[in-house]
Amino acid sequence: MAKNVLVLPGDGIGPEIVTEARKVLELVNERHGLGLEINEALVGGAAIDATGVPLPDETLAAAKAADAILLGAVGGPKWDTNPDFAIRPEKGLLGIRSQLELFGNLRPAILYPQLAHASTLKPEVVSGLDILIVRELTGGIYFGQPRGVREKEGGIREGFNTYVYDENEIRRIGRVAFEAARARDKRLCSVDKANVLEVTVLWREIMEDLAKEYPDVELSHMYVDNAAMQLVRAPKQFDVVVTGNMFGDILSDAAAMLTGSIGMLPSASLDENGKGMYEPCHGSAPDIAGQGKANPLATILSVAMMLRYSLNAGEAADQIEAAVSKVLDQDLRTPDIMSEGMKAVTTAEMGDAVVAALNA
Ligand code: NAD
Numbered sequence: 001m002a003k004n005v006l007v008l009p010g011d012g013i014g015p016e017i018v019t020e021a022r023k024v025l026e027l028v029n030e031r032h033g034l035g036l037e038i039n040e041a042l043v044g045g046a047a048i049d050a051t052g053v054p055l056p057d058e059t060l061a062a063a064k065a066a067d068a069i070l071l072g073a074v075g076g077p078k079w080d081t082n083p084d085f086a087i088r089p090e091k092g093l094l095g096i097r098s099q100l101e102l103f104g105n106l107r108p109a110i111l112y113p114q115l116a117h118a119s120t121l122k123p124e125v126v127s128g129l130d131i132l133i134v135r136e137l138t139g140g141i142y143f144g145q146p147r148g149v150r151e152k153e154g155g156i157r158e159g160f161n162t163y164v165y166d167e168n169e170i171r172r173i174g175r176v177a178f179e180a181a182r183a184r185d186k187r188l189c190s191v192d193k194a195n196v197l198e199v200t201v202l203w204r205e206i207m208e209d210l211a212k213e214y215p216d217v218e219l220s221h222m223y224v225d226n227a228a229m230q231l232v233r234a235p236k237q238f239d240v241v242v243t244g245n246m247f248g249d250i251l252s253d254a255a256a257m258l259t260g261s262i263g264m265l266p267s268a269s270l271d272e273n274g275k276g277m278y279e280p281c282h283g284s285a286p287d288i289a290g291q292g293k294a295n296p297l298a299t300i301l302s303v304a305m306m307l308r309y310s311l312n313a314g315e316a317a318d319q320i321e322a323a324v325s326k327v328l329d330q331d332l333r334t335p336d337i338m339s340e341g342m343k344a345v346t347t348a349e350m351g352d353a354v355v356a357a358l359n360a
Pocket of ligand 1: 283288
């Protein structure tokens with residue numbers, strides 16, 4: 001049966017970068033005979049303007065029916081001031097993540113050697129960096145109940161949240177991480193705070209348990225404070241890192257910035273069956289929208305992740321990643337990764353260059 005990809009351009013630079021990613025997807029679809037059916041729908045601010053809500057029923061239904069989803073980005077000043085949070089663009093994104101139970105967030109931090117100067121760290125510390133952070137996305141303290149702000153004795157207000165994971169939630173994100181490590185350098189570091197938090201004592205226990213099923217993967221553990229330090233001290237020591245929602249939120253942003261260029265970083269959010277939503281790590285960049293300045297490579301690399309993780313087309317994914325490396329070798333740069341002596345290109349020119357590299 002034909003597989004079905006839903007494309008959600010979204011807002012700001014979303015439509016521009018998705019146009020380029022789509023060129024690449026359509027090319028590999030044809031070349032590899034993938035038989036993908038590609039459809040488009042509205043989400044975020046664009047959906048609010050057209051229908052009044054950020055996640056129209058048709059979009060949610062199409063997302064549920066799709067084998068994989070490619071998202072540009074959502075949000076922008078036009079919608080950010082709406083006092084009704086239900087009518088904010090981000091609700092569209094969160095709605096898809098929760099409705100589709102996309103609990104496994106994969107964020108690679110790869111530093112192409114050609115861009116080593118873009119990092120704030122020394123080139124020798126980051127050059128060739130290739131790590132994958134696996135973050136649990138639908139549980140933990142961001143979702144735990146009870147939560148709120150209450151008044152205690154004496155009229156003092158206190159805020160409270162609940163950090164909770166059950167063993168099934170830990171096991172399913174653990175499996176995603178072990179499988180990912182198995183397909184890479186076979187090293188998995190589980191990050192927790194087991195010296196202080198009981199929930200992560202259980203986390204560690206389940207990871208140890210799972211390790212018995214993956215004897216080919218070397219499992220290690222690290223406290224989150226040390227992990228933050230090690231990520232900036234010697235990031236290349238890591239292969240795959242697995243952690244909960246909050247620690248992953250923070251560590252994956254730190255890891256992303258090791259590469260120095262937000263316009264290069266793809267991500268995947270997966271469900272239990274490998275269905276996923278793929279998107280660049282950055283937002284809708286309203287400051288450069290419509291100017292041909294956006295870097296489409298993070299979205300193009302998200303297409304590669306989609307082919308590898310949801311569409312069983314690893315060879316096509318490898319070719320896209322090689323093509324991206326090739327355009328960097330050709331010194332082509334959008335403004336965000338520009339440096340002296342390089343050739344400035346627009347969003348569309350960068351997309352066309354990747355297509356040309358694939359065709360070469
Ligand atoms: P942002 O990631 O959109 O932009 C931060 C900076 O990075 C800006 O200077 C922008 O020009 C630059 N940038 C981002 N992507 C780029 C690209 N591909 N090429 C070149 N430069 C790029 O973050 P922000 O400014 O904090 O947020 C803008 C809007 O995006 C907000 O409405 C926010 O809510 C939304 N947002 C959406 C997502 C998402 O859709 N997943 C994620 C983060 C932020």
